Amino acid sequence: DIQMTQSPSSLSASVGDRVTITCQASQDISNYLNWYQQKPGKAPKLLIYDASNLETGVPSRFSGSGSGTDFTFTISSLQPEDIATYYCQQYDNLPRVFTFGPGTKVDIK
Amino acid sequence: QVQLVQSGSELKKPGASVKVSCKASGYTFTSYAMNWVRQAPGQGLEWMGWINTNTGNPTYAQGFTGRFVFSLDTSVSTAYLQISSLKAEDTAVYYCARDVSGFFQHWGQGTLVTVSS
Numbered sequence: 560d561i562q563m564t565q566s567p568s569s570l571s572a573s574v575g576d577r578v579t580i581t582c583q584a585s586q587d588i589s590n591y592l593n594w595y596q597q598k599p600g601k602a603p604k605l606l607i608y609d610a611s612n613l614e615t616g617v618p619s620r621f622s623g624s625g626s627g628t629d630f631t632f633t634i635s636s637l638q639p640e641d642i643a644t645y646y647c648q649q650y651d652n653l654p655r656v657f658t659f660g661p662g663t664k665v666d667i668k
Numbered sequence: 669q670v671q672l673v674q675s676g677s678e679l680k681k682p683g684a685s686v687k688v689s690c691k692a693s694g695y696t697f698t699s700y701a702m703n704w705v706r707q708a709p710g711q712g713l714e715w716m717g718w719i720n721t722n723t724g725n726p727t728y729a730q731g732f733t734g735r736f737v738f739s740l741d742t743s744v745s746t747a748y749l750q751i752s753s754l755k756a757e758d759t760a761v762y763y764c765a766r767d768v769s770g771f772f773q774h775w776g777q778g779t780l781v782t783v784s785s
Contacts (some may be wrong), residue, residue, distance in 0.1 A: 560730070593771040595713075602763055602775035603705075603713065612774070646713055650770040655727060657703070657715040 560610045561585050563649055565660040571668045578634040580663045582625075582647035590626045596641075596660075603646065607632065634665075642667055670694040672764050672776035679782045685752040688779045690764030697745035698722045701767040702736060704749050707778075708760045718767065719747060754783045 562585040572578050582592065590610040595603040605614045607623035610630060620635045634641055647660040675689040690702065704716040717728040719738040737750040739758035747764055762779050764773035 578757070591770060597713075602778050603765075603769055604775075605770070605773050608771040608773075644712075648713075648715075648771075652770070655701075655718060656729070659713040659715060662712045 560656070561588060561649055561651065561658055562595055563647060563658050563660040565647055565663050567663060568661065569664040569666070571666045572637050573668045574637055574639060576637045578637050578641075578665060580632040580647075580665075582630040582632065584628045584630075584649055584662050585625050587652070591650045592623075592625065592630050593650070594621075594623055594632045595646045595648060596643045597646065598643045606645075616667045637665070637667070639667060641665060670766065672766060672774055674762075674764060674776040674779045677780040677782070679784065680754050681785055682756060682783055684754050684783075685719045685750060686754060686781055688749045688751075688781065690694050690747045690766075690776050691750075692747070693765070695766075698742055702738075702740075702747040702768050703765045703772060705763040705765055705772075706760045708757075711760075716749075716762075721747070723738045737753070747784055751781070754781075756783050759783045 564583045592610045594607040596606050597603040599614045606617050606621050611623045622633045624631050644662045646662045650657045671693045673691045680686050698721045703718040703719050706714045716732045719726045732745050735752050739748045759782050764776040766774040
C-alpha cells in the first residue's frame with residue numbers, strides 16, 4: 560500500500576506570509592495527488608487536483624506542484640480565513656484506492 | 669448545483685447498528701462513484717471505500733470489511749452506509765463524497781455517529 564507523509568504536522572505563520580506544505584508518497588504516484596482544506600466542524604473542500612490544477616472558485620494564492628513522490632502545496636500570502644487543516648490525498652485506479660496524508664494544521668501567529 | 673445531504677447525528681449503544689444516508693441532487697446519480705470517508709474525533713481523514721453507483725458494486729478499504737456495508741437506492745439518488753455491531757471506536761463523523769476522475773469534488777456535510785452506553 561502507498562503511504563503518504565506530510566510535513567510539517569502544524570505551523571504558525573503571520574498574515575501575508577508564504578506557507579509551504581510538503582507531501583511525500585512512498586512510491587511513484589505520477590501526478591495523482593490532490594489537496595483539501597478542512598475548517599473546524601466542516602467538510603473538507605477540494606483546492607488542488609492532479610497535483611497542480613486549481614479547482615474552480617479557489618483563490619489563486621493557493622497552488623500545488625510536484626510529481627512522482629514529492630509534492631508541494633503553497634499559500635502565497637496567508638489570510639486569516641486560511642486557518643484550517645490541509646490534507647494531501649493520492650489515488651490509484653488499479654485497483655481504485657485513495658489515501659490521505661495525516662494533515663497539516665495551519666494557524667495564525 | 670450538486671448537493672450531497674446526509675442524515676442527522678446518531679447516538680447508538682455498543683452492539684447496535686446504524687444506517688447513514690447520503691442524498692444526491694443536481695446531477696445524474698449513476699454517473700459518478702460515491703465514496704465514504706471517516707474522521708474520528710480530533711483525527712485525520714480515512715477513506716473507507718467506494719460504491720459503483722452504476723452497478724451497485726461496493727469496494728471496501730482495508731479495515732472496513734465485515735461490519736461496514738455500502739448500498740444504494742438509485743430511485744431516490746441515495747447512497748447508504750450501514751455499520752453493524754457498533755463499537756466505541758466507531759464514534760466518528762462519516763462523510764460521503766462524489767468522485768470525479770480521482771478527486772472528491774463534492775462532499776456531504778457529515779454525519780456524527782456516537783457510540784456510547
